[in-house]
Structures are given as structure tokens and as C-alpha cells.
Amino acid sequence: MGKRYYCAVELAVDVIGGKWRPVILAHLKEGVHRYGELRRRIPDMSEKMLAQRLRELQDDGLVERIDYQVKPAHVEYRLTEEGRSLAPVLQALYDWGTARAERAGTPIEAPR
16 A cells, blocks of 8 residues: 555655656656756756656656667656656746746746
8 A cells, every 4th residue: 555645745756746847847857858958957956866856857757767778878768658647737836836936036047
């Protein structure tokens, strides 16, 4: 028997919660990305943390790793069908964050 939940939000936060998991999912919602692209889009996240969070998201069935058998190694990540089902949630978080930034005067910088 799995973990017990007493509220659906508790389950949702358990799956996508934390500082970096929703950010990774939001970038992958835009499309397939290579590891290096994700690193550039999330500059404050360490390589170790990105690799760990990507593995967790794969284990949870939200992200798929695609290994191409070429030299040099070519690996891409994309959302699974279950991950794509989060698109409306991720969009709502994005919209709320954008509106909050505007209300609070908080700048949101594009990564370099």
C-alpha cells in the first residue's frame, strides 16, 4: 500500500513540489530539451541537483529521457503523457507568478 493522503493538494505537492521540480516541468512543457539547454535555462541550479531532479521526475513517470546512440552522447528530456497532463497546472502557476511579479515590481530575467 502506498502513502496515505488526506487532501488531493497534498498528493499534487508531493509529486511536483519542491523548488526545482515545477521549474523543470515548466521548461519541458515548452518542448523537448537537451540537458545543457535545461542547465542554461535554470542557471541557479547545480548540475548535481538538475540530474537528481530529472531522475526523480523520471521515476515519478512525468519525464522521459531519450538516449540517442550517437557520438558524442546526445540525451534529451521530454514530458510523458502524465507529465503533459500537468500543462494547465503549470500554466496557471506561470500566469500567477507573472501577475505577482507585476504587482510586486519583481523583475523576472531571461537566462543568458
